[in-house]
Amino acid sequence: MKEPALVIFDLDGTLVDSAPDLAEAVGRTLEELGLPPPGEARIRAWVGHGARQLLSSALAWAGRPDASALAEREFERFMRHYGDCLCLQTRVYPGAFEALDALAQQGAELAVCTNKPHRYVEPLLVALGLAPRFRAWLGGDALPTRKPDAAPLLWLARDAGCEARDGLMVGDSRTDILAARAAGMPVVVLEHGYPAQEPIDDADGRLPGFAALPDWIHRCRSTLWPDPLESGRAD
Numbered sequence: 001m002k003e004p005a006l007v008i009f010d011l012d013g014t015l016v017d018s019a020p021d022l023a024e025a026v027g028r029t030l031e032e033l034g035l036p037p038p039g040e041a042r043i044r045a046w047v048g049h050g051a052r053q054l055l056s057s058a059l060a061w062a063g064r065p066d067a068s069a070l071a072e073r074e075f076e077r078f079m080r081h082y083g084d085c086l087c088l089q090t091r092v093y094p095g096a097f098e099a100l101d102a103l104a105q106q107g108a109e110l111a112v113c114t115n116k117p118h119r120y121v122e123p124l125l126v127a128l129g130l131a132p133r134f135r136a137w138l139g140g141d142a143l144p145t146r147k148p149d150a151a152p153l154l155w156l157a158r159d160a161g162c163e164a165r166d167g168l169m170v171g172d173s174r175t176d177i178l179a180a181r182a183a184g185m186p187v188v189v190l191e192h193g194y195p196a197q198e199p200i201d202d203a204d205g206r207l208p209g210f211a212a213l214p215d216w217i218h219r220c221r222s223t224l225w226p227d228p229l230e231s232g233r234a235d
């Protein structure tokens with residue numbers, strides 16, 4: 001029986017809890033614009049669609065009817081602030097290192113696919129000691145399209161020399177599920193992250209956190225990654 005050849009992790013809400021630092025950066029940006037900071041709880045509900053969308057959600061919440069145009073204009077201001085608070089309070093979720101090590105020991109390649117701006121992905125992974133675990137990572141603006149488009153997952157599968165169907169996406173949101181489905185990749189959702197704003201019940205699995213991941217993969221491997229010799233799959 002096979003194991004996944006490649007496991008791709010979402011970043012915010014899956015590998016790391018970055019909401020406090022994102023909230024700080026959004027708060028500083030809005031304060032400079034004379035608007036109230038939305039606070040961490042609201043940020044948790046808005047993360048996952050990229051930084052522009054996050055800023056736009058905050059500006060709309062603060063009552064700006066021109067939120068999306070204003071987010072575009074003030075994007076670099078937000079990016080400066082986020083660069084300043086990238087890793088003040090951001091933490092790796094419990095069990096992540098252990099799960100990554102267990103998967104690597106089983107021979108899986110590991111990668112990160114996030115909608116966070118690409119320029120901040122590597123500094124964050126390095127600061128948290130995660131970078132050496134991954135063969136590759138892609139931020140939301142690394143390619144012309146981002147999750148929920150399939151392109152970043154397909155790019156990472158190609159980079160690892162495998163088919164998307166032989167990989168696994170580990171995420172926390174509907175965006176991750178849609179990207180994986182579009183790529184033809186199995187997907188499991190970890191529920192330790194941000195509150196689900198959209199349905200996540202059509203993932204292949206839902207787990208409370210990392211501790212359950214290696215065992216879940218092991219139990220599901222014959223259905224999710226059937227061995228062509230056993231299943232008669234035509235390649």
Ligand SMILES: O=C(O)COP(=O)(O)O
Binds near residue numbers: 047050113116
């Ligand atoms: O929305 C973002 O900035 C990042 O979100 P993701 O890591 O969950 O893709």
Ligand SMILES: [Mg+2]
Binds near residue numbers: 012013014047171
């Ligand atoms: Mg996420």
